[in-house]
Amino acid sequence: MKAAVITFPGSNCDRDLSVAFAQAGAEVVKVWHKETEIPAGVDIIGVPGGFSYGDYLRCGAIASRSPIGQAVADFAARGGYVIGICNGFQVLTEMQLLPGALMRNAGLKFVSKPLALRVATTESAFTSGYEPGQEIVIPVAHHDGNYQIDAEGLARLEGEDRVAFRYVENPNGSVDDIAGVLSENRRVLGMMPHPERAIENAQGGADGAALFRALTQVLETA
Amino acid sequence: MNEPQITPDLIAAHGLKPDEYDRILEIIGREPTFTELGIFSAMWNEHCSYKSSKKWLRTLHTKGDQVICGPGENAGVVDIGDGQAVVFKMESHNHPSYIEPHQGAATGVGGILRDVFTMGARPIAAMDSLSFGMPDHPKTSHIVKGVVEGVGSYGNCFGVPNVGGEVRFHPSYNGNCLVNAFAAGLADADKIFYSAASGIGMPVVYLGAKTGRDGVGGATMASAEFDDTIEEKRPTVQVGDPFTEKCLLEACLELMQTGAVISIQDMGAAGLTCSAVEMGDKGGLGVKLQLDSVPQREVDMTAYEMMLSESQERMLMVLNPEKEDEARAIFEKWDLDFAIVGETIAEDRFLIIHGNEVKADLPLSKLSSEAPEYDRPWVETPAAGAAPELPEIGAIDALRALIGSPNYADKSWVYEQYDTQVMGDTVRRPGLGAGVVRVHGTEKALAFTADVTPRYVKANPYQGGKQAVAEAYRNLTAVGAKPLATTDNLNFGNPEKPEIMGQFVGAIKGIDAAVRALDMPIVSGNVSLYNETDGTGILPTPTIGAVGLLNSLDELIAGLPQAGDVAMVIGETNGHLAQSALAFEAFGIEAGDAPEVDLEAEKRNGEFLRDNRALVKGATDLADGGLALAAFEMAEAAGIGVTLDADDIATLFGEDQARYLVVCSFDQAEALMVEARKAEVTLTTVGRFGGDTVSFGSDSAPLAELSDLYRSAFKAAVEG
Numbered sequence: 001m002k003a004a005v006i007t008f009p010g011s012n013c014d015r016d017l018s019v020a021f022a023q024a025g026a027e028v029v030k031v032w033h034k035e036t037e038i039p040a041g042v043d044i045i046g047v048p049g050g051f052s053y054g055d056y057l058r059c060g061a062i063a064s065r066s067p068i069g070q071a072v073a074d075f076a077a078r079g080g081y082v083i084g085i086c087n088g089f090q091v092l093t094e095m096q097l098l099p100g101a102l103m104r105n106a107g108l109k110f111v112s113k114p115l116a117l118r119v120a121t122t123e124s125a126f127t128s129g130y131e132p133g134q135e136i137v138i139p140v141a142h143h144d145g146n147y148q149i150d151a152e153g154l155a156r157l158e159g160e161d162r163v164a165f166r167y168v169e170n171p172n173g174s175v176d177d178i179a180g181v182l183s184e185n186r187r188v189l190g191m192m193p194h195p196e197r198a199i200e201n202a203q204g205g206a207d208g209a210a211l212f213r214a215l216t217q218v219l220e221t222a
Numbered sequence: 223m224n225e226p227q228i229t230p231d232l233i234a235a236h237g238l239k240p241d242e243y244d245r246i247l248e249i250i251g252r253e254p255t256f257t258e259l260g261i262f263s264a265m266w267n268e269h270c271s272y273k274s275s276k277k278w279l280r281t282l283h284t285k286g287d288q289v290i291c292g293p294g295e296n297a298g299v300v301d302i303g304d305g306q307a308v309v310f311k312m313e314s315h316n317h318p319s320y321i322e323p324h325q326g327a328a329t330g331v332g333g334i335l336r337d338v339f340t341m342g343a344r345p346i347a348a349m350d351s352l353s354f355g356m357p358d359h360p361k362t363s364h365i366v367k368g369v370v371e372g373v374g375s376y377g378n379c380f381g382v383p384n385v386g387g388e389v390r391f392h393p394s395y396n397g398n399c400l401v402n403a404f405a406a407g408l409a410d411a412d413k414i415f416y417s418a419a420s421g422i423g424m425p426v427v428y429l430g431a432k433t434g435r436d437g438v439g440g441a442t443m444a445s446a447e448f449d450d451t452i453e454e455k456r457p458t459v460q461v462g463d464p465f466t467e468k469c470l471l472e473a474c475l476e477l478m479q480t481g482a483v484i485s486i487q488d489m490g491a492a493g494l495t496c497s498a499v500e501m502g503d504k505g506g507l508g509v510k511l512q513l514d515s516v517p518q519r520e521v522d523m524t525a526y527e528m529m530l531s532e533s534q535e536r537m538l539m540v541l542n543p544e545k546e547d548e549a550r551a552i553f554e555k556w557d558l559d560f561a562i563v564g565e566t567i568a569e570d571r572f573l574i575i576h577g578n579e580v581k582a583d584l585p586l587s588k589l590s591s592e593a594p595e596y597d598r599p600w601v602e603t604p605a606a607g608a609a610p611e612l613p614e615i616g617a618i619d620a621l622r623a624l625i626g627s628p629n630y631a632d633k634s635w636v637y638e639q640y641d642t643q644v645m646g647d648t649v650r651r652p653g654l655g656a657g658v659v660r661v662h663g664t665e666k667a668l669a670f671t672a673d674v675t676p677r678y679v680k681a682n683p684y685q686g687g688k689q690a691v692a693e694a695y696r697n698l699t700a701v702g703a704k705p706l707a708t709t710d711n712l713n714f715g716n717p718e719k720p721e722i723m724g725q726f727v728g729a730i731k732g733i734d735a736a737v738r739a740l741d742m743p744i745v746s747g748n749v750s751l752y753n754e755t756d757g758t759g760i761l762p763t764p765t766i767g768a769v770g771l772l773n774s775l776d777e778l779i780a781g782l783p784q785a786g787d788v789a790m791v792i793g794e795t796n797g798h799l800a801q802s803a804l805a806f807e808a809f810g811i812e813a814g815d816a817p818e819v820d821l822e823a824e825k826r827n828g829e830f831l832r833d834n835r836a837l838v839k840g841a842t843d844l845a846d847g848g849l850a851l852a853a854f855e856m857a858e859a860a861g862i863g864v865t866l867d868a869d870d871i872a873t874l875f876g877e878d879q880a881r882y883l884v885v886c887s888f889d890q891a892e893a894l895m896v897e898a899r900k901a902e903v904t905l906t907t908v909g910r911f912g913g914d915t916v917s918f919g920s921d922s923a924p925l926a927e928l929s930d931l932y933r934s935a936f937k938a939a940v941e942g
Contacts, residue, residue: 009465009468009469009556009557010379010465010468010469012379012380012381012468012644013381013644015645015646016644016645016646019646020646032555034555049644050379050381051378051379051381051464051465051468053465054379054463054464054465054466055379055465056465109371109638109639110371110374110375110378110638110639110640110641111638111639112378112637112638112639112640112641112642112643113634113638139643141378141641141642141643141644143378194643196646197643197644197646199646202649202660202775203643203646203647203648203649204648204649204651
């Protein structure tokens with residue numbers, strides 16, 4: 001599997017995401033935001049956490065309109081796999097590759113701690129390594145992770161089994177405890193928690209490793 | 223443009239004393255220009271010149287085989303083996319944080335991160351030692367919220383994990399909070415960058431963000447006491463942009479790979495002035511600056527404003543001219559300013575040109591070498607009187623008094639606002655003792671801690687100074703790390719008062735004795751004086767930041783107790799309750815002497831714990847709050863009860879030094895006893911873990927009830 005990790009100015013989890021992909025056996029290429037094409041042979045794009053362009057204007061808003069943004073959108077439109085984590089999730093919603101929006105946390109404070117999540121669907125390349133309903137612990141670290149979507153959109157997400165993860169204890173006010181959602185074709189995942197920070201026991205838990213392992217398996221055999 | 227006349231009032235407004243001004247006249251043989259007056263005031267204020275403290279700082283122990291670079295550079299550099307080094311420093315941003323808590327604290331974090339990456343190191347850990355006024359003081363809540371938010375906003379965006387620190391509340395900080403920011407970075411030991419310029423006619427390059435009027439005069443402000451005009455000082459506080467700093471970090475590290483950097487210095491206090499003088503002075507060269515080339519954020523800036531601006535996220539470098547194109551391309555890639563603003567010159571001159579006019583022409587080396595240095599009068603702090611007997615209190619009520627106070631309650635309200643795991647190498651998050659971060663790509667790890675007990679320092683500066691170092695040593699040891707080196711952030715009141723100067727001298731002597739005995743040399747530091755409001759000083763607060771090394775994660779001690787485990791204490795318990803947390807929190811008593819620190823015992827007990835790490839599941843140092851608080855914290859973290867055999871307050875809450883609480887399985891406990899006898903170390907079984915109550919002798923309470931108090935008290939205190 002070949003993974004491209006995008007680096008925007010202000011990205012600060014690009015290295016961590018690259019490490020997680022590499023640990024799962026992927027070849028990793030870093031792609032700078034001023035580039036306009038995704039390198040050939042890439043199976044999945046990772047949009048990392050951080051504060052792209054300082055999160056000025058609105059989190060993820062400027063990144064979604066960056067030179068590489070169009071290439072990511074085209075890649076997804078061709079059925080490519082994309083994972084956006086934290087700021088990456090915000091970017092993907094700003095690009096409208098995923099529905100809904102991420103608002104300021106309900107408590108108005110940055111929230112950083114390991115949290116229990118429930119795997120809401122195993123029907124995706126990202127979540128097939130988990131058991132249905134499995135509880136996993138993954139760290140969150142965000143100021144704007146309060147996922148909101150209108151009632152119709154929410155009904156659709158749930159009807160189509162596109163909620164990937166739910167918080168066991170909601171840290172930010174997200175509607176329906178949503179921590180991560182899938183695109184209609186189930187090939188784009190956005191999530192606020194950081195699975196790349198939970199890939200080995202030295203980090204306090206390795207529940208995120210299964211996500212990257214499953215991706216590699218699915219994409220290697222695809 | 224007309225520049226103001228130099229009058230006695232103007233001189234005083236620049237914080238220069240009449241005799242200091244006379245010295246300027248003597249050096250330059252004429253009246254200074256307005257810009258020159260500004261430059262002198264920036265270089266000679268307490269913050270930049272260390273004029274009151276230098277004499278004493280020189281006495282500190284700064285050497286050791288592990289030290290690659292001691293004090294005097296942007297940060298200290300310490301060998302961690304395998305060709306790598308840890309680069310670290312702690313610095314205060316007290317005055318700005320009181321005036322504008324969010325930006326004051328944020329730029330404090332920004333400044334210390336810049337100090338670290340200026341030397342070629344990628345920051346890998348941050349900590350903050352915060353001291354606030356009492357929660358019921360009208361300003362405290364606002365300051366706590368702003369400072370914590372500011373620390374978080376900068377570090378989180380920059381992308382460095384916050385792994386520890388301290389938060390304390392005491393009435394002496396009501397009008398003068400302390401924000402001491404620590405940062406550590408990782409570099410190759412043979413690729414450290416220094417500030418000394420070399421070569422004549424080399425381009426001096428300005429990097430980073432543009433210059434604005436923010437912070438003009440900030441260093442002078444930070445060298446004065448506060449009074450009721452404080453609100454007028456807000457414009458002297460800089461505004462931080464962590465996004466630009468993150469870009470500057472990446473651009474600088476890329477630049478350093480190219481061989482373009484001859485020397486580099488960040489622009490901190492007194493910005494362009496201090497950085498240019500520092501580079502020239504260390505290299506024995508003069509510097510000529512052409513201010514028209516300085517990237518400017520505002521129009522019509524004067525030479526005076528540009529030289530004194532404290533705009534953030536800027537660097538000054540001496541460039542290898544052959545690499546100019548390559549260097550410029552990197553900064554263009556990161557959309558940062560890159561401007562040649564001057565050159566190094568052979569003569570000893572600091573020559574400032576703006577709009578074809580010479581705005582300043584000063585002998586450069588004299589700006590630092592001739593800076594005033596004072597041997598301030600000081601008096602020994604009088605020996606503390608006897609402490610009164612504490613009133614009667616039940617053991618569990620005593621614990622409630624501690625854990626119900628924001629000083630000893632759970633601090634997750636603070637650290638959950640900080641990103642603690644970015645970079646993916648955090649092994650031990652804040653909350654219990656030292657933070658631990660793995661050295662990326664290796665099995666090694668570094669441990670970090672920040673400590674001081676200001677009450678002790680006030681009662682007995684010498685013992686208090688020793689204790690701060692000893693506690694840092696213990697916190698590192700308790701996670702299995704070998705303490706390597708120390709940074710000190712010395713926060714005191716007005717040094718012109720002999721009793722304050724006496725606290726400073728006593729603390730320095732204590733710190734020196736301890737860092738010698740424990741082989742933790744001081745490699746960097748910062749002094750913050752004049753921490754007074756309306757004539758009342760803070761508790762003397764010499765914060766000690768320390769770094770330890772774990773050669774492998776196998777050496778880590780970080781386990782939590784399980785039911786049936788034995789609680790044991792390494793070290794001797796005598797029940798020293800004077801100046802204790804209990805005396806203050808339960809009864810408001812701050813009397814008597816600080817506990818004595820036996821450095822031999824510290825060393826012996828610390829080595830014993832490290833040598834026998836295989837026989838211990840978990841460990842924590844015993845500090846303020848004593849055995850009872852430490853045992854409660856361990857049990858609470860594990861979610862199980864604890865029973866301590868002792869029921870007397872002195873044994874439970876006494877603050878004797880050189881002690882650790884260790885958790886052992888039954889078998890480990892037996893074996894550890896044998897080892898303790900061999901090593902002639904005092905080891906006592908004090909209780910056991912298990913059940914769902916906390917019992918001290920015959921007094922007990924449900925863990926759940928105490929846990930609720932412990933976890934809600936901080937928020938209740940600061941949010942009301």
